[in-house]
Amino acid sequence: MSIASIVRIERDAELALVIVNNPPVNTIDAKVRAGLLEAVQQLQSDASVRGVLLLCEGSTFFSGADIGEFNGPPKEEEYRLLFNAYESLKVPVVVAMHGTVLGGGFEIALACHYRVAAPGTRFGLPEVTLGIIPGAGGTQRLPRLIGAEQTLELIVSARPVDTNKAQELGFLDAVIEGDLRAGAIAYLRELLAKSKGVRRTGEMQIAPSSASAEMFAQMENKARKLYPNRNAALVAVDVVRAATRLPLQEGLEYETKRVNECKESAESKGAVHAFFAEREARRIPGLPPAKADKTVKRAAVIGAGTMGGGIAICFANAGIPVTLLDAAQAGLERGLATIDRTYQSMVDRGRLSAEDKQKRLALIKGSLDYEDLRDADVIIEAVFENMDLKREIFRKLDAIAGPDAVLATNTSTLDIAQIAAVTRRPQDVIGMHFFSPANVMPLLEVVRTERTSPTTIRTVMDLAKPLRKTPVLAKVCYGFIGNRMMEGYAREAERMVLEGATPRLIDSTLEEWGMAMGILAVFDMAGIDIGVNVHIANKHQFPPDPTYYQADFALHEAGRLGQKNGKGYYRYESGNRSRIDDPEALEILRARARQLGIEQREHSKQEILERCLYPLLNEGLRILEEGIALRASDIDVVWTAGYGFPRFRGGPMFYADTIGLPVLLEGMRKYEALSGPMHWQPAKLLVQLVEQGSSIVQWEAKRGAVQ
Ligand SMILES: NC(=O)c1ccc[n+]([C@@H]2O[C@H](COP(=O)([O-])OP(=O)(O)OC[C@H]3O[C@@H](n4cnc5c(N)ncnc54)[C@H](O)[C@@H]3O)[C@@H](O)[C@H]2O)c1
Known part of the structure; x- marks a missing residue:
């Protein structure tokens, strides 16, 4: 111009x-x-x-x-x-x-x-x-x-x-x-x-x-x-x-x-990096150009629970009609009532007019019948996390969905390739991993299998825009990008709690450093039972460590589910999310530590930060070396948009370069010497880059354009 x-x-x-x-x-x-x-x-x-x-x-x-x-x-x-x-x-x-x-x-x-x-x-x-x-x-x-x-x-x-x-x-x-x-x-x-x-x-x-x-x-x-x-x-x-x-x-x-x-300042450089990283994440090489006839005009969501309801709201907010299907009338009614309440609270807070609420609700149609999904351009499955159930649903979708429809799953932990394998169209199957609450959290992990077609990826990456989501493409692996990196971060926080650090000390140290919310408070908010169920169901994925996530297990066994029943790592008064220190929780944790033979001691803030952050950064380097993420800045987007990692620190990979990879490697080795290699093995890429005197940015520049 x-x-x-x-x-x-x-x-x-x-x-x-x-x-x-x-x-x-x-x-x-x-x-x-x-x-x-x-x-x-x-x-x-x-x-x-x-x-x-x-x-x-x-x-x-x-x-x-x-x-x-x-x-x-x-x-x-x-x-x-x-x-x-x-x-x-x-x-x-x-x-x-x-x-x-x-x-x-x-x-x-x-x-x-x-x-x-x-x-x-x-x-x-x-x-x-x-x-x-x-x-x-x-x-x-x-x-x-x-x-x-x-x-x-x-x-x-x-x-x-x-x-x-x-x-x-x-x-x-x-x-x-x-x-x-x-x-x-x-x-x-x-x-x-x-x-x-x-x-x-x-x-x-x-x-x-x-x-x-x-x-x-x-x-x-x-x-x-x-x-x-x-x-x-x-x-x-x-x-x-x-x-x-x-x-x-x-x-x-x-x-x-x-x-x-x-x-x-580092603060500005980190924040500007986070800003551009989001733009870059949308750029996926090798995709066909966007086609008008591929834009999503009708959608469907299966499962009217926590996630399905939130996803349906995203579509309605974008003006896209959506059918919400559940297995039984009761589940469907519960789901629709929750959606109504969500909109009503927006009206009550002056965020939405009563008229717009009605317009959006009119775009969401409840159904119990798969026939109603025939004309959907994208169908997102969000039922219980169970492989057999999901495969059964994808078989039905394969039979009913239009020939060009995208079939997506919101699974957090299951192998999407195995889900896709039951269909005659694995090229159309993809992960759309929303975060809770789905109508609020900006991150969308878009998970491709080896067989997902470029056209399917394009449709979903483009769909992120009207849904107001920040999409990041990932390949299939356990936990994808975000939850996989979460594993070590949360593991150490829980382990330190068993060693005698109070939940308050852990959370406030992380929050002072810049995390939006300390990880133990996050567990209380999400529900301790959710994490416990994931760990029970995926036992084979985790290292054979008898102390692994035992803080969660101990609280769960004592009936402490987090905010939902007013007690978890903290205590909560009804209708109030403020965390109150709870001696009862500390006693439960101490008792579990005694059973496991874990000594009690004091923790410095520096130790808390190092033990929580180093495994997170190290796993990011593994994800990079395995090609699960296209680029380091994509990992940064996942953590800044989905996990409350401070934008002013740029994201985990930017931060790793900021502190210097030799510092990270030295830290990993220090804790490896203290507590063994099970959790503290440095990523190959980390060792290699330190040997070469290189950084993540330099490694990416040398590797050339993302393939
Ligand atoms: N809750 C989270 O924080 C979160 C975050 C990301 C992804 N996920 C994933 O999203 C999916 C749904 O999780 P959720 O927390 O919303 O679960 P949920 O238990 O709140 O909801 C599941 C819904 O699926 C319905 N359902 C069960 N079987 C069905 C069937 N055969 N046909 C149709 N509907 C059926 C249930 O009635 C229920 O309404 C899971 O795969 C989960 O791993 C959850």
Whole structure:
């Protein structure tokens, strides 16, 4: 696209409209900046223009800066000069926004003189989640409009706000119903008629009442609490504080200096890596191009339980009609009632209108009859985890499903090739491994067998988009990518609990490090019985270690199932998910340790982290060397999108390179010497790369493009 077609000026008598069209989401990239600069230069020298209106075409106003530029030379100065040029115009500049206005998109609006928006527009500064701060004037201009405190609320929380909140805060002047362009032109003409001239944000003063020393101290505490081990939010507090004492231009220069420091931080590099890893994961070499006739128009789900219900909701949310089939009326009714409750709670929390709830429910049709699955383009099986049952169902599907239908299973532990083998169309069979709750968790492991066809993979990878899932392709192995890496991580956490570490110590150490939730709290949430059943059913898959997952077994035998019955590793009060330390649980664990002859001792946080994380990273290297994952960054996506691994650490494989593979190998050897090779054998690839003085990134670069 040429610059001229991305940014153009249209005249409406005495007004000039700067119109931007950079699909799909009007990212502010180099071309947009060049176009905006050219436009503002023209406006500066055109005496016939009495007012300027900036707006974007397409689905949204500027959605933000181009994150792809993060790795190149800094662009902040260019942004600064450009936005200053708009702010300095000698006629009123109105910006009209719609869609999702984030980061640099929000910041250019702050440099305009008046701001209006369509209903439903959302505004946010999510930079700290990428390990940086707003770097195009946001930290200096926003406090002049809404005060330092509210600015920091927005930046530190990183959550977007709607038009109501925007008007209440005071950075949005009007909401325009109906045609945005026409309404904004009328708004600008009215300003001119009332002789309202330029109103430069940079010339305003920050309200002193919003910027007390106590407020800044409180914000620092909040930043530390929300983002332990991270710096960006603290830098934001510092830079907004600077806005209270520096004139605009000096403040902007200080902002530039600090944002560029942030970009060099491990925190930012990890978060940016996680962002690009998700994009890359969708790119699968060797697949046929997407075909319109292959898009999924109707779906079916078998099994109306926890997972099946959640998956059906994903389809309905995407506007795709879905048939939900269960074996018996009672199961089906229970499933449909749960779906209704899930939607109702969204309505109650103001996330969904009652009308939309009805529309979505109307897309979900319950059934007990396989005949109803005939016209589904994709059928996802989510019945009990039992090979014979699943094979029986796939036989039925083979007989009934349309010739082009994709037949998917949501199994977590079973060999999908064996399921596929009962059909006459193993090329159409694939794993679609959703995570619980399926309507919330973004990760979708797409599991191919040796016989799954490229067309089937393409259909499912493409389907992830409307379902709002982050897909990662894996090959069949026990646990696929995510659960396979979980095994050693959770094993060590449980083992340390038997050695006397409290669940609280283990979980809080992991959480301080950055995990979204400590692993023992995760077990309580998921149900201790779920893990125990998986371990009983798959005994043959695990090493012959009498202490293996015995903490789970001990609690389970004592009737402690986790949150569902109010007691697991912790105790819970009814209707409350807060974890309460429970001496009874500790006693059960100690008794099991005595039975197993496990000595009690103290654990440092460092030991907890090493013992939990090293097996996880080591298994990731095995998965890589076996080709179960296409690339290291795919493994990173699985863990950041599905298991709460901190994005600012990039994901397990990125983190392995960050600490250095020799450190990981040395750690594995240290624990191998202490507790034997059963669990601590280093991956071959790890040993090989350390011998070669190489890293995962270098190994992948040398290996060349993913095959
Ligand atoms: N729960 C999780 O966290 C999770 C996560 C990922 C994958 N999975 C996998 O998803 C699948 C379902 O798990 P779940 O937790 O939803 O189980 P669930 O027990 O909640 O639901 C299973 C449903 O299947 C129905 N069903 C049983 N036999 C059937 C048949 N012959 N025909 C039709 N329906 C039948 C049952 O009535 C029930 O409604 C399993 O393979 C499981 O391993 C579960």
